[in-house]
Amino acid sequence: MSLFVDIEKRLQDFRLKIRFETEGGVLGILGASGCGKSMTLKCIAGIERPDRGRILLNGRTLFDSEKKIDLPPQKRKVGYLFQNYALFPNMTVQQNILCGMHKETDKAKRINELQKAIRLFRLDGLEKQRPCQLSGGQQQRTALARILVNRPQVLLLDEPFSALDSHLREKLQLELLERFSQDVVMVTHSRDEAYHMCQRTAVMDCGRLLSVKNTKALFADPGSVCACILTGCKNVTPARKTGEYEVEAPDWGIRLQTAQPVLDGVKAIGIRAHYFHVKANQNRYPVEYLGEMEEPFEWIVKFRWRNQSSDAPPLWWRVPKDRRPAEFPAQLGAAPVNVLLLYE
Secondary structure, three states, rough: OOOOEEEEEEEEOOOEEEEEOOOEEEEEEEOOOOOOOOHHHHHHHHHOOOOOOEEOOOOOEEEEEOOEHHHHHHHHHEEEEOOOOOOOOOHHHHHHHHHHOOOOOOHHHHHHHHHHHHHHHOOOOOOOHHHHHHHHHHHHHHHHHHHHOOOOOEEEEEEOOOOOOOOHHHHHHHHHHHOOOEEEEEOOOOOOHHHHHHHEEEEEEEEEEEEEEEHHHHHHHHOHHHHHHHHOOEEEEEEEEOOOOOOEOOOEEEEEEEEEEEEOOOEEEEEEOOOEEEOOOOOOOEEEEEEEEEOEEEEEEEEEOOOOOOOOOEEEEEEHHHHOOOOOEEEEEHHHHHHHEEEE
């Protein structure tokens, strides 16, 4: 199963120019609000029309500007979850889900699929309720159920779990992956969601893709300032090359050894909050304690390097509660392998 997208679309001062191809499984699109994530999904679904380009699903052309092909949404075999869910307000939960099976003429199959969807999405007892009587999470689950009973070839999810509590969110993530074996393209703001669900993740900024990588590889080596921040790095600062395996961070007032060779185009570095260590042998410098905040299983400790610029923001150090030192250390360090080199 494969989805190929190579499109451009201009909207006033915004230009979407994106190209990617799925390799099966779940592809996440991670990006800030307004970067073009939702517009990309709408173009694939046929809700919006690109200015130029091609969209292919399993070798079948959904859109081709040169060949004048533009299949309507109902012929694309694409399931799209709208951000506002787009449920029919005058229909019950049961009726909304059955709408997803309008092409199935076998009544027994329709009822069987309906019952399976009700169980999967925890909608038992809500079958006769209308959308206005449901919570946001219940509306979202109903919309997902309506899409999946139609068995689309690709599923497009736009912030699919945003209205759910954390317990139900995690259960539905696992069950959705087990139930839907075809391609999924999922827009998300959540780095945790991308890490849990997506085999590959695309980072998007200002209408373009910065990178498409295996998700774990992206978190290990984001490559750009935008990707580094989106994947949760709290400590990012401008940097310049000072050696084959060395960079200087002027705002931090320190130089750092790296595990990767430093290329000439390096612009910044990042160090994740979990990467600092009291006993690190390299990249070890004096620090000053600024304050801390308690979380359920960790402490967030804010600190500054002793020679850090006065207007540079403090750094974050995340410490598991069972490893928190009794006194704040005089020095902290980070292994060279944990210095992330950022090139754009």
